[in-house]
Amino acid sequence: MAKTGFCDSKPLLDLHKKADERRAPLRTWSNACGPIDRWQPVEESRMAPVKMEPEHRWERRLSAQTSEGIIMGFHEDSETRSVADGCVEEPLLLYPHGLQGLQSLQALVPSLLRLEVETALERLDLIWDRTYAWDMFLDMMITQTRHSFSNADLPRHFTDGTRSVLVDWLIQVHEMMHFQEETLYLAIHLLNRSVRQIKVTTVNLQLLGMVCLFLAAKKEECLLPEVSGLCYLMDHTYTKHQLLRMERKVLLGLKFDLSYCPPLNFLLLLSSIARCSAKVVWMARYLLELSLLEGQCVLVLPVQLAGAALCLSRQVLQEALTPEGEAAWCLASSVHVGSETALLRVMHILASAAAKAHTRETSATFNKFSSPETMHVSRHPGLKNAAGLIGVCT
Amino acid sequence: MLKKIHKRVCLILAMAHGTSIQYEPLAEIGGGAYGTVYKARDTESGQFVALKSVRVQTDQNGLPVSTVREVALLKRLEQFDHPNVVRLMDVCATQRSDQETKVTLVFEHVDQDLKTYLERAPAAGLSPDHIKDLMKQLLCGLAFLHSHRVMHRDLKPENILVTSQGQVKLADFGLARIYSCHMALTPVVVTLWYRPPEVLLQSSYATPVDIWSTGCIFAEMFRRKPLFCGESEVDQLGTIFEVIGLPPEDEWPTDVTLSRKHFPPLLPRPITDLVPEINEQGAQLLLKMLTFDPLKRISALNALEHPYFQDEETLT
Known part of the structure; x- marks a missing residue:
């Protein structure tokens, strides 16, 4: 989903001007500050009583198809299909089973979903030509299953803790550079892959992380930072020459394969189909970004991550439901569901990450999403016991 | 050596x-x-x-x-x-x-391209069914590229490969930009024969460029010689207008320097004069591909749905 054509003027990393604006944590990647309570609820009024029961519709739909691998089934079948072989039927996408009596409506669902997907992609400016919108969507679904990891294991010297500190640091660098959100997701994806693909010593992990961000920027951004600027951000621990050598190493290790469909694209697509409010979307974006810090999330398909983030966001915010909104949500959820257990497992990971985000050392995301522009979502009181919302099932 | x-x-x-x-x-x-x-x-x-x-x-x-x-x-x-x-x-x-x-x-590595394939064809030329099959494969490949937002931009018989089993494979797509650094150093002779009017006029262009080239190649499969053989950009345009006629004023792109008045007013010639062996539906499809206005030109996906390809299925 490279949105590379857009030439908005993003400031280049200007070291002379910004030298004193740089944030301290950027300079030393092992952020030294300990857990601080940054918890300052901004919206007391939102402290609505927690409903232990998820929305009925949602639950019914989930229990109606407990079998694993809707997405997997989708994947297998679509893979063999060439773009041109005409009609794309979607028996593999789910029909809401609640509609079973309504033959005509059920028959309508695939085309309705297709129409909604096409409209949403157009609205999000992810496509150029509507003729190919559905293909683009199938493409997203297929692409996400490439490079899936068989386990969340990391090389011995690279612990989950180290990983999240590195990711947190990259999130800060990314924010400082004013890159697009997709670039961050791509960078972390490249990091996840390259750390398993190529041999890197512990001292070079930060360099590897930076190179992944640099390559992601080369793929997605119109304005690039100077290599010398990147070295400066790493306190000149590495030379420019080392950075460029690492770039080649990563490109060869990954065989130049930099394509990825970030969960963010699915999040935007699903929330657009589901007509989610801005606040629900911001909350889901926050939860989704937190997932980058969680090593085990590499096992989850982007569409499932997005679905879980959106689902949890809705539960946390407990916005008033409308029949239209529910119908739209129903349609949107037919895209992302894997299985009930898989979904709840991911929601659990996100909920516990959000509940402790403010006490963690790795708090770049928490801080980023506490700003007014992001509607202070990370400080929402509902997040404190988000796990409780879905607590009954594990 | x-x-x-x-x-x-x-x-x-x-x-x-x-x-x-x-x-x-x-x-x-x-x-x-x-x-x-x-x-x-x-x-x-x-x-x-x-x-x-x-x-x-x-x-x-x-x-x-x-x-x-x-x-x-x-x-x-x-x-x-x-x-x-x-x-x-x-x-x-x-x-x-x-x-x-x-x-x-x-x-x-594929041994032969469409150019040599046409040269090596028997004296009677390729059978209509064979041409249909090649065209179908060519359009399938193109629809695939276009659905992934890739333009070929330089489609011609030389970079359409044909395996010994008759499988068509598109090559050299998307290379233009990778090689652009290198190209500046090499004096390159690029053929104009498959270029659409919008490229020749240096107007903006998109995926329809490849459909134009495909149309030229479609005709060439019957003719076994190129359809439009111009010697310069203007000459190429003139050759094209001799066949499709001078487009109306309102279709002439506004962002180009070359004026429509530069060309004599010409009426379209029947395409079967140039491609006599083509059947009626084939001729219809060919004209939809050789449409001056890129926005009105048929897309690869729609071309595959054209009756030209469908009657094959009803016959079998």
Whole structure:
């Protein structure tokens, strides 16, 4: 989903001007500050009583198809299909089973979903030509299953803790550079892959992380930072020459394969189909970004991550439901569901990450999403016991 | 000569793969617009491959963005394993100096292209069914590229490969930008014959460019000689208008310098004058491909749905 054509003027990393604006944590990647309570609820009024029961519709739909691998089934079948072989039927996408009596409506669902997907992609400016919108969507679904990891294991010297500190640091660098959100997701994806693909010593992990961000920027951004600027951000621990050598190493290790469909694209697509409010979307974006810090999330398909983030966001915010909104949500959820257990497992990971985000050392995301522009979502009181919302099932 | 090439390529590839030489060069198979192409053998699998190398300028910021993006795009398309697109088997990059990196793309090797295929066809030419099959495959490959937002931009019989089983494979798509650094250094003669009016007029263009070229190739399959053989941009346009007629004023693009008045008012000629063997539906499809206005030109997907292809199914 490279949105590379857009030439908005993003400031280049200007070291002379910004030298004193740089944030301290950027300079030393092992952020030294300990857990601080940054918890300052901004919206007391939102402290609505927690409903232990998820929305009925949602639950019914989930229990109606407990079998694993809707997405997997989708994947297998679509893979063999060439773009041109005409009609794309979607028996593999789910029909809401609640509609079973309504033959005509059920028959309508695939085309309705297709129409909604096409409209949403157009609205999000992810496509150029509507003729190919559905293909683009199938493409997203297929692409996400490439490079899936068989386990969340990391090389011995690279612990989950180290990983999240590195990711947190990259999130800060990314924010400082004013890159697009997709670039961050791509960078972390490249990091996840390259750390398993190529041999890197512990001292070079930060360099590897930076190179992944640099390559992601080369793929997605119109304005690039100077290599010398990147070295400066790493306190000149590495030379420019080392950075460029690492770039080649990563490109060869990954065989130049930099394509990825970030969960963010699915999040935007699903929330657009589901007509989610801005606040629900911001909350889901926050939860989704937190997932980058969680090593085990590499096992989850982007569409499932997005679905879980959106689902949890809705539960946390407990916005008033409308029949239209529910119908739209129903349609949107037919895209992302894997299985009930898989979904709840991911929601659990996100909920516990959000509940402790403010006490963690790795708090770049928490801080980023506490700003007014992001509607202070990370400080929402509902997040404190988000796990409780879905607590009954594990 | 061969020995020299062998030595050079081996050296390059040895650098890319440590000490093991995975690709053993056999012959130089073409000096395409984008540099020399070698036929080689993959010593691991025994398969023949085509090696296309390009030297890219690397400044202090590493590999150029265009190279990173385009190679990544080719890799991405590769994942779909489309039957009508040539396989990209490997990519190597070696640093030659501080300023230069050599990127080698390893493609599957296919012996003949559509040009030689047409030349080698029996005296009676290709049968209508055979042409239909080739066209269908060509459009399938094109629809695939277009649905992934890739334009070929230089479609011609030379880069449409035909395997010994009659399978059509598109090659050289998306290379234009990877090779752009190199192209500036090479005097390139690029044929104009398959270029659509909007490119000749230097107006803005998009995926319909490939459909125009496909139309020219469609006609060429019957004629076994090119449809429009102009000698310059203006001459090429004149040749086109002699067949499709001078387009109306309101279809003439506004962002171009060349005026419509430059061309004599011409009426369209029946396309069957030029392509007598084509059937009625084929002629209809051909005209939809050779439509002046790119917005009115048929898309690859719609072309595949055209009755020209459908009657084949009803017959069988």
